[in-house]
Amino acid sequence: MSGLTATPQPSAARGPRRPRRHDPGRRDRLIDAALTVIAERGAAATTHREIARVADVPLGSMTYHFASLEEVLIEAFTRHADSVARLFDERLSAPRDREAAVEAVIALVSDDLLGSQHDLVLAVELYVAAARNPALRAVVQAWMARSRQALERHFDATTARELDALIEGLVLHSALSTDPMTPEQIRHAIERYLR
Amino acid sequence: MSGLTATPQPSAARGPRRPRRHDPGRRDRLIDAALTVIAERGAAATTHREIARVADVPLGSMTYHFASLEEVLIEAFTRHADSVARLFDERLSAPRDREAAVEAVIALVSDDLLGSQHDLVLAVELYVAAARNPALRAVVQAWMARSRQALERHFDATTARELDALIEGLVLHSALSTDPMTPEQIRHAIERYLR
DNA sequence: ACAGCATGTGTACGTTGGTACACATGACTC
DNA sequence: GAGTCATGTGTACCAACGTACACATGCTGT
Numbered sequence A, B: 001m002s003g004l005t006a007t008p009q010p011s012a013a014r015g016p017r018r019p020r021r022h023d024p025g026r027r028d029r030l031i032d033a034a035l036t037v038i039a040e041r042g043a044a045a046t047t048h049r050e051i052a053r054v055a056d057v058p059l060g061s062m063t064y065h066f067a068s069l070e071e072v073l074i075e076a077f078t079r080h081a082d083s084v085a086r087l088f089d090e091r092l093s094a095p096r097d098r099e100a101a102v103e104a105v106i107a108l109v110s111d112d113l114l115g116s117q118h119d120l121v122l123a124v125e126l127y128v129a130a131a132r133n134p135a136l137r138a139v140v141q142a143w144m145a146r147s148r149q150a151l152e153r154h155f156d157a158t159t160a161r162e163l164d165a166l167i168e169g170l171v172l173h174s175a176l177s178t179d180p181m182t183p184e185q186i187r188h189a190i191e192r193y194l195r
Numbered sequence C: 001a002c003a004g005c006a007t008g009t010g011t012a013c014g015t016t017g018g019t020a021c022a023c024a025t026g027a028c029t030c
Numbered sequence D: 001g002a003g004t005c006a007t008g009t010g011t012a013c014c015a016a017c018g019t020a021c022a023c024a025t026g027c028t029g030t
Helices: A026-041 A048-055 A059-065 A069-093 A098-113 A117-130 A134-151 A157-176 A183-194 B026-041 B048-055 B059-065 B069-093 B098-113 B117-130 B134-151 B157-176 B183-194
Strands: none
Touching: A026 A048, A026 A059, A026 A069, A026 A117, A048 A059, A048 A069, A069 A098, A069 A117, A069 A134, A098 A157, A098 A183, A117 A134, A117 A157, A117 B117, A117 B157, A134 A157, A134 B157, A157 A183, A157 B117, A157 B134, A157 B157, A157 B183, A183 B157, A183 B183, B026 B048, B026 B059, B026 B069, B026 B117, B048 B059, B048 B069, B069 B098, B069 B117, B069 B134, B098 B157, B098 B183, B117 B134, B117 B157, B134 B157, B157 B183
């Protein structure tokens, strides 16, 4: 252990020697692993080592692919925001009239947003992280703008903004409550607002 | 520095020797300092040392007054939730009719909740922390229940719950937006919902 | 006045984390 | 088929942290 020449153990000391090589797309997998870790432990408790463990790559791989931990977080949250925004786009591109649009919003909240504790935690994690990181604040801005834009396919700008806020509140309260709102309650709230 | 007998420097080495003594209420001050640190750096980045620095007490004082860092966080968030809940109670105890109650809600959001970036960040920090800590989840539950109860002085239970969610969404979106909602916009959203 | 004990203080210890970096290797080019 | 270099890997270093703990001190009741 003199620091030089390292004696890399004769292939069967600790752990089953890692023969891994040629792993294209590893960077992508690392970003996905980062999202898993963020959802499980929180963004602030997310470490190079834990991401590497989840993705089953050596620690050194993290510093090779990312200049800093912050870069990992930004890429991960950007990917997450993109995928949720895509949900909004898809749900709201189908409806042809306002009534169908209302149903689409209800389905979006009940099925997509409330369906996944994972996504929900990621959203709140992003909000907190954004409170202190301008780059992440930009990610949140872009996400919100895209959501509103999707809603504006069917509602005027003011309604879209207010509805977006209502959705946020409903989802957040349901997520944190031991007694989350049922789909019927979600429907009631949204219909009452849009009536 | 042999570990024993400590040689406490002759009163003018590093820092102006600390003659402090007899500080009743220090525990309270530490909890307030903790809230300051949480708002500034985030709950996950809150450390014994930073709280002690802010409160201007030695590190050892933290471990004397609190069994663990988690205990500090729980006490701090509990205090915060209490003080916000008190705001709800006060704002909603005055109105004598529904119209006045609507005005009270608008004032509560515009003046109290949106007025302080500090409180707002604390709320989101609490939500994230609660996602992984059952004791904090209980704090959130109690807080939400109390808010709803205050609203139920003037609105039926369903309306109270939905209104509470709407308030949450409005506040959160405003907090994170580079283009926060104006008091007029807040009024519009709440009146539209309660109309 | 004095003993006892709650309160206050300084420092050490073991752990974990971000990052740096020297070295290894195999895919690709020509 | 050889050489180059992007990619991959192991480990070291230093800083920061939670916590433990030995020691100091003066308020308290008697």
